[in-house]
Amino acid sequence: DQQVKQNSPSLSVQEGRISILNCDYTNSMFDYFLWYKKYPAEGPTFLISISSIKDKNEDGRFTVFLNKSAKHLSLHIVPSQPGDSAVYFCAASRDFGNEKLTFGTGTRLTIIP
């Protein structure tokens, strides 16, 4: 039962353009969402998060949008840079204090110079 889904296994974007990564979830109890970035041979690193009381959170080049009615969130990276090439995981939790993260399957982003 895949409760967090990332339907695009890979995405290629030209340097300087916008990268949009998508994530869908099925569990309506999820109310806190995070994006992680993973380079080869390293563990995932936290990128940005959003709680269910918001629909947008921005941090520099990264913006996460949440559409609760559609159970959908997206990560926008603009402008995309070569160093952004990595695997991106969407993760969800049932509440801020709950320690268990449920991850999606990941999207491999490649930025083309």
Add this chain to the structure above:
Amino acid sequence: DTGVSQDPRHKITKRGQNVTFRCDPISEHNRLYWYRQTLGQGPEFLTYFQNEAQLEKSRLLSDRFSAERPKGSFSTLEIQRTEQGDSAMYLCASSPMTGGLETQYFGPGTRLLVL
């Protein structure tokens, strides 16, 4: 302190053997987590410690798996009678008591291959 460390980074074993992995969290992080990531999947939660107490275990953690954190510092994950399906990346993460989900810092993982 440079972050969460895991040892070994790679392990190849034969089916039926026992293996043990170690995780050293960031100093003074009270919480420690184990996740498993199989090929093409995202990390899956296995278990979680607060200090030395194991507070939650996933159904994924069969009877062949045991995790300990005896002194509330490092943790070990043991797999007995390994099976080919145990082949995966085993990730450890730690966070401080007062931190939120964003403060889960992951180690580089231990990649296990069961032949």
